[in-house]
Amino acid sequence: MAGGLGPLLRGRSRQLGSVAFGLQKWKSSVSLQAKMPPCDFVPEKYQSYAYDHMLKIRERNVSPSLVTYYKKPLLLHQGYMQWLFDYEGRRYLDLFAGIVTISVGHCHPKVTVAAQKQLARLWHTTNIYMHPSIQEYAEKLTSLLPDPLKVVYLTNSGSEANDLAMFMARIYTRNFDIICFRGGYHGGSPYTLGVTSLGPYKHGVANDFGCSATMLPDVFRGPWGGSHCRDSPVQTIRKCSCSGGVCHAKDQYIEQFKDTLNTCVPKKIAGFIAEPIQGVNGTVQYPKSFLKEAYQLVRERGGLCIADEVQTGFGRTGSHFWGFQTHDVLPDIVTMAKGIGNGFPMGAVVTTKEIASSLAQNLHFNTYGGNPVACVVGAAVLDAIEEDGLQKNCEEVGTYMLLELAKLRDKFEIIGDVRGKGLMIGIEMVTNKGSCHPLPNEEINQIWEDCKDMGVLIGRGGLYRQTFRIKPPMCITKRDAEFAVEVFHTALERHMKRAAEK
Numbered sequence: 175m176a177g178g179l180g181p182l183l184r185g186r187s188r189q190l191g192s193v194a195f196g197l198q199k200w201k202s203s204v205s206l207q208a209k210m211p212p213c214d215f216v217p218e219k220y221q222s223y224a225y226d227h228m229l230k231i232r233e234r235n236v237s238p239s240l241v242t243y244y245k246k247p248l249l250l251h252q253g254y255m256q257w258l259f260d261y262e263g264r265r266y267l268d269l270f271a272g273i274v275t276i277s278v279g280h281c282h283p284k285v286t287v288a289a290q291k292q293l294a295r296l297w298h299t300t301n302i303y304m305h306p307s308i309q310e311y312a313e314k315l316t317s318l319l320p321d322p323l324k325v326v327y328l329t330n331s332g333s334e335a336n337d338l339a340m341f342m343a344r345i346y347t348r349n350f351d352i353i354c355f356r357g358g359y360h361g362g363s364p365y366t367l368g369v370t371s372l373g374p375y376k377h378g379v380a381n382d383f384g385c386s387a388t389m390l391p392d393v394f395r396g397p398w399g400g401s402h403c404r405d406s407p408v409q410t411i412r413k414c415s416c417s418g419g420v421c422h423a424k425d426q427y428i429e430q431f432k433d434t435l436n437t438c439v440p441k442k443i444a445g446f447i448a449e450p451i452q453g454v455n456g457t458v459q460y461p462k463s464f465l466k467e468a469y470q471l472v473r474e475r476g477g478l479c480i481a482d483e484v485q486t487g488f489g490r491t492g493s494h495f496w497g498f499q500t501h502d503v504l505p506d507i508v509t510m511a512k513g514i515g516n517g518f519p520m521g522a523v524v525t526t527k528e529i530a531s532s533l534a535q536n537l538h539f540n541t542y543g544g545n546p547v548a549c550v551v552g553a554a555v556l557d558a559i560e561e562d563g564l565q566k567n568c569e570e571v572g573t574y575m576l577l578e579l580a581k582l583r584d585k586f587e588i589i590g591d592v593r594g595k596g597l598m599i600g601i602e603m604v605t606n607k608g609s610c611h612p613l614p615n616e617e618i619n620q621i622w623e624d625c626k627d628m629g630v631l632i633g634r635g636g637l638y639r640q641t642f643r644i645k646p647p648m649c650i651t652k653r654d655a656e657f658a659v660e661v662f663h664t665a666l667e668r669h670m671k672r673a674a675e676k
């Protein structure tokens with residue numbers, strides 16, 4: 175929170191239904207009131223340790239590698255749909271969904287009841303026996319995928335799913351090398367760290383044998399990009415002279431991909447792993463048709479194509495249920511986690527019968543994958559997505575939000591890019607549109623803290639943490655989006671005021 179405004183807001187923010195800003199001298203074009211949409215849900219009274227004691231325990235007994243967001247970490251104790259409540263009863267609009275994980279809504283009643291019923295019935299058997307829910311769920315989940323992607327292996331996390339996908343690609347092809355994009359995040363396990371290509375996650379230990387990171391076809395920050403490369407309602411501010419069906423940026427990036435194939439890997443490879451839209455790296459979208467051509471090149475080398483749908487799956491992109499469908503490609507292996515369980519720890523690898531069979535030549539086992547409670551939760555999540563019309567909601571609310579944010583990009587020099595699809599949105603902050611240098615973190619932090627103090631939680635991403643990530647529970651409403659954009663607008667105006675006063 176910026177110096178002088180802190181006490182002013184802290185005193186008032188408990189009301190949060192109506193946050194007054196008290197910036198009379200600042201000529202603002204936005205209303206001075208950002209009114210939080212109402213919510214009928216009443217949270218329980220917080221009854222655990224005092225905040226300071228929690229902080230002490232955190233410092234003493236929780237691994238320091240687990241960092242917390244914000245100068246004063248939030249202590250949240252209850253959630254309901256798109257809302258989170260802190261220990262003092264403050265309500266927040268959750269635009270980050272526990273890192274793109276709450277898909278259908280915090281404690282969605284249907285999912286909660288399904289989990290409760292299963293908890294009273296059977297918790298665990300492991301896979302040496304059959305229980306009904308794993309078959310029921312396997313049938314339901316695979317019915318949402320095109321042929322021949324009909325066989326599932328259930329895991330406990332996204333990292334485990336990607337580990338297994340890499341393993342399967344290697345076993346099936348009997349090749350070793352896997353290509354990934356720079357900037358991609360595929361997990362923190364020793365195997366997936368080889369294809370997680372973001373410096374801050376690299377620990378300087380040998381875990382990337384056989385993994386080669388190729389140039390990211392980033393049409394905003396990369397060397398090529400134009401005015402209609404992306405599958406998004408909002409394009410970059412870059413200009414180009416490409417006409418329908420032609421994309422020179424895509425062609426240039428494909429040349430780079432070929433270069434990697436020709437210089438970094440043997441003639442035969444095991445596969446290529448990519449997210450349909452990069453998540454952790456700040457919602458980076460590739461030029462249209464890039465993945466289609468890249469998949470073909472990979473297959474010419476004997477490799478399998480792995481789509482990491484951990485963030486993009488389950489309807490979040492709005493137009494399609496799976497991110498790969500937005501690129502008109504058919505992967506050989508699809509990995510899932512996060513939204514699959516609405517916060518319940520689970521993941522999945524879906525592939526063809528033939529590829530799955532390669533793993534059956536020897537034993538491969540995990541104790542909890544396909545756990546009865548996880549399967550019931552997963553099935554209830556799929557029902558909720560369908561019954562609540564969440565894919566359509568992602569498209570409608572996401573498109574609305576993207577277009578509103580694009581107006582802010584046009585107004586503020588420090589917003590370099592607004593991008594995304596459905597409710598997977600990135601706002602890249604820069605010092606100015608000409609240079610595209612990342613806005614310094616101290617400045618981004620203040621805008622971000624301001625949003626939080628006005629009741630809106632936003633994620634961060636990108637190599638320099640320069641991109642705001644908006645990936646809320648898929649149940650947020652247009653009214654919530656309006657509120658969020660207004661809050662963000664106010665935080666930007668405050669930033670400009672601070673900068674002008676310096």
Ligand SMILES: Cc1ncc(COP(=O)(O)O)c(C=O)c1O
Binds near residue numbers: 333334361449484485
């Ligand atoms: C695209 C993607 N893949 C894989 C993972 C790893 O998932 P998990 O944290 O469940 O291991 C993540 C986590 O952020 C992710 O964003």
